[in-house]
Amino acid sequence: MTSYSGYMLRRFGQFVLVVFIGINLAFLITHLTPIDPIEQTISAATSFGSTSPEAIAMMRQALRELYGLEGGLWQQYAAFWKRIAVGDFGPSLSAFPTPVSDLIWRALPWTVGLLSVSTLLTWCLGNLLGGLAGYFQKSSMLRFAGVLAMGFHPIPYYITAFVLLIVFGYLWPVLPITGGYRMSMPRGFNVDFILSVAQHSILPVLSLMIVGLGGWFMGMRALVSNIVSEDYVQYAELGGVARRRILTSYIMRNALLPQVTGLAMSLGAIFNGAIITEQVFGYPGIGTLLVSAVHAGDYSLVLGLTTVSIIAVSAAVLLIDLLYPLLDPRVKVR
Amino acid sequence: MSEGAAPAPVLTVTALRAYYQTRLFGIDRDVRAVDNVTLHVNANEIYGLAGESSCGKTTLIKTIAGAIRPPLKVQGGSVEFNFHGRRVSLYDKNAPDLADIRWRHLSYIMQGSMSVLNPLRRVRNSFVDFAFRHIHKPMAEFLDTVRAHLLRLHLQPEVLDAYPHELSGGMRQRVAIALATVCRPEFIIADEPTTALDVIVQKGVLTMIREVQREIGSSLIFVTHDMAVHANLCDRLGVMYAGRLVEEGPTAEILREPRHPYTAHLIASLPRIGDVAPKKALEGTPPSLADPPLGCRFHPRCPLAMDICKRENPQMEWVGPVHRVACFAAQPGKRQ
Structure with missing residues (x-):
């Protein structure tokens, strides 16, 4: 301890x-x-x-x-x-006299919600599928998933965002394409409002996930196919250790370690990743706020946003780092 | 085989052939790592397997352990165990599921035990993963059994709470031996378990292996290229060269009077007290197992090579009650 x-x-x-x-x-x-x-x-x-x-x-x-x-x-x-x-960054210039901190506090939950949900979902799903694909290398379904992931991965996320916008907003208009919740709806902590928020977040989350999935998938697949030939995995197989146990505790767990570091890094990218997505979907988050602040030459707002994102990103990385020794006992010794 | 009254051997390997099959640029290649090997291991016996690197030792014991994964493929022959009357034939058409045999009857001490324990699991969990299903006791009693076993092997039971990286190399190797013997299996395969250790630790580990083998009365096949280790530990010795068994017999007899020129050379390479002259190295290198020489595979390097050695492949023949050798020079009737 x-x-x-x-x-x-x-x-x-x-x-x-x-x-x-x-x-x-x-x-x-x-x-x-x-x-x-x-x-x-x-x-x-x-x-x-x-x-x-x-x-x-x-x-x-x-x-x-x-x-x-x-x-x-x-x-x-x-x-x-x-x-x-x-925590006082002075009044905003473009929305005078609202204090900058008020503007940031209003936008922050939207961005953090959108990005943390999409990043974590992508990470979990990508690692799970990639791990399985690395272990069951003969499965044709997982191979197809690999081809799909590799195909989507290089597409810039704003392109997928536009494609989703066209498909679900125009060709088959079933999902809301702009805003964080229904305009006419009063804000409040009730089922209707939360449902509306969830519905509005589907497309932005999807646009981020489709692109992000490939990286985690391919990384995890490569890690797992290396770990499969590690001594301790082969030894466990020789020892007749249950297959499920080998897959979870011997292969996946060990392969996840570098991916956790990767997760910390991508949480760090939340603030620049959100800017274009939020613009495309008119999402009321930090990204939209930052872009309009730059356009308006709103000096104090830009400085406030930068400061908040520096603290938030560092805190996210710190949190992951503090959790890391619980995942890998070897880190403590260093 | 020769001893008719002796109990049935625990392991019988008959005419075993295991090749690595690779296909590169459309060319099929067979690497004959194990070629026509026949041997048996008796109950309560330590059988040593000697030979230089890449002579097929590890492939042979992988095949014996049933750890075949492509490109390695068993081409023919059989591997049969007899666990107190329960016969298990590994490469039969109706081979059983090995999972319930592993560790209960057949366990494995692997090369480089630095890395055989999962770095993210406490030693306790490794014991649970490997042995719990075979020892039919509730968890608390199971752990008591494990602790008692560790104490018997001069290990503190506290190692159960450690992670592998918190143990020294020698301790890790001893934990690996404890892990391999906790279920008291009839047959243990030890693949160079002492190679990575310094001589002091090596001695401790060897003593421990012998102690635990005596105590549980299991059979052991012990693989190493180190003839000195064989001399100290093994009851019987088999020498492999280029995928084939070339000589087999009681360790003392082989050391005293080797029949095969290759064995003789291996033994001559052992340092002796009082030696002054530098050791002579054997000329040449072992042959490629993808394209072995015709006849005896040792003939290009053999000081005694004759004409027949280049044409015909010598078979293992008895030269003593329990001593076999595959060499025309050692088989007087075949001399030409």
């Missing part, structure tokens, strides 16, 4: 370090871009008529205070960390 807590501590230290560096980078990049959000706002506000220079100066001062852009770079940097510590 002591070695596990040592491992935990080390991993947690890494997590803090990664988040710190990531947020610093986000700060630097936004501050080094030539686009000055304040000048942009001012020019937008003053483009329809002449405004007195004093009024413009006052406006500039007010905006600076609002966005924490007073003083030199170091002062701004200190102010920035103070805001992050309390």
